[in-house]
Amino acid sequence: MVSERSATNAQDQKLRSTMAEAARRLVVLGLNRGATGNIGVRQGDSFLVTPSGVAAEDLLPHAMVEMDYSGAILGPGKPSSEWRFHRDILAARPEVGAVVHTHACYATSLACLQLEIPAFHYMMAVAGGDTIRCTPYAIFGSQELSDLALQALVDRKACLLGNHGMIAVGVDLGDALAVAIEVESLCEQYWAALQLGQPKLLSGAQMQAVLEKFKGYGRAATRTDSP
Numbered sequence: 001m002v003s004e005r006s007a008t009n010a011q012d013q014k015l016r017s018t019m020a021e022a023a024r025r026l027v028v029l030g031l032n033r034g035a036t037g038n039i040g041v042r043q044g045d046s047f048l049v050t051p052s053g054v055a056a057e058d059l060l061p062h063a064m065v066e067m068d069y070s071g072a073i074l075g076p077g078k079p080s081s082e083w084r085f086h087r088d089i090l091a092a093r094p095e096v097g098a099v100v101h102t103h104a105c106y107a108t109s110l111a112c113l114q115l116e117i118p119a120f121h122y123m124m125a126v127a128g129g130d131t132i133r134c135t136p137y138a139i140f141g142s143q144e145l146s147d148l149a150l151q152a153l154v155d156r157k158a159c160l161l162g163n164h165g166m167i168a169v170g171v172d173l174g175d176a177l178a179v180a181i182e183v184e185s186l187c188e189q190y191w192a193a194l195q196l197g198q199p200k201l202l203s204g205a206q207m208q209a210v211l212e213k214f215k216g217y218g219r220a221a222t223r224t225d226s227p
C-alpha cells in the first residue's frame with residue numbers, strides 16, 4: 001500500500017525530484033543513455049528506486065517506487081529490474097545512502113573484458129581502495145548479480161558488473177554520483193593508458209597514503225561514515 005508518509009512528506013517529494021534530476025544528469029554527462037541505469041536511495045526504513053524501463057527525460061518524481069527490505073513494493077509503479085542489488089547494498093551497508101548504476105561507455109567496455117582495474121592512478125582511492133573489482137557475468141535483475149555485486153563492493157564504493165556496467169555507492173546521492181563520474185573518468189584514463197603501454201602501478205603503501213590523505217580532503221573531512 002502507498003505509505004501516507006511518502007505521499008505527503010516534503011522530504012520525500014524533494015528526494016524524488018533529486019533522483020529524477022540525478023538520472024537526467026547521468027544522461028547529460030554521457031554516463032547513461034535512454035532507459036539504461038537506475039538509482040536507489042535510502043529513506044528511513046524503506047528505500048526509493050527508479051522505475052523500470054523509463055528514459056531519464058520522461059522520469060517524473062512521483063514515478064519513483066518505494067520498497068521495503070523484504071522486497072515488497074509500497075506504492076504504485078514497477079521498480080527497476082535491479083531493485084535486488086539496490087535493496088541488498090542498502091541493507092548490508094548502513095553507511096551507504098544511495099546506489100547509482102550506469103552503463104557508462106568506458107566502465108562498460110572494461111567490464112566486457114571482466115577486468116579488475118588496478119592502482120594505476122591515485123584517484124582510484126575515490127572508489128574506496130586500490131582496485132575496482134569486476135564481477136563475473138550474471139543476468140540483469142537476478143539475485144546472483146546482486147550477490148556478486150555485494151561481494152565486489154566489500155570495502156569499496158564502486159565495482160564493475162561483468163559484461164554489463166558499473167555500480168557506485170555513496171553516503172548520499174550527491175556522493176554516489178560523484179563516485180560514478182570519477183569511476184567513468186578513471187576507466188577512460190585506464191583505457192587510454194593501455195593504448196600506450198602497461199601503466200606503472202602504485203604500491204599498496206602509496207595507495208594507503210592516499211586513502212589516509214583523502215580522509216581529510218574536501219567534503220570527506222566532514223564525514224565520519226564514509227567507507
Ligand SMILES: C[C@H](O)[C@@H](O)[C@@H](O)C(=O)COP(=O)(O)O
Pocket residue numbers: 035036037038050051052053054079080081082101103140141
Ligand atoms: C535491461 C536493463 O537495461 C538492465 O540492464 C538494467 O541493469 C538497467 O540498466 C536498467 O533497467 P531498469 O530500467 O529496469 O532499471
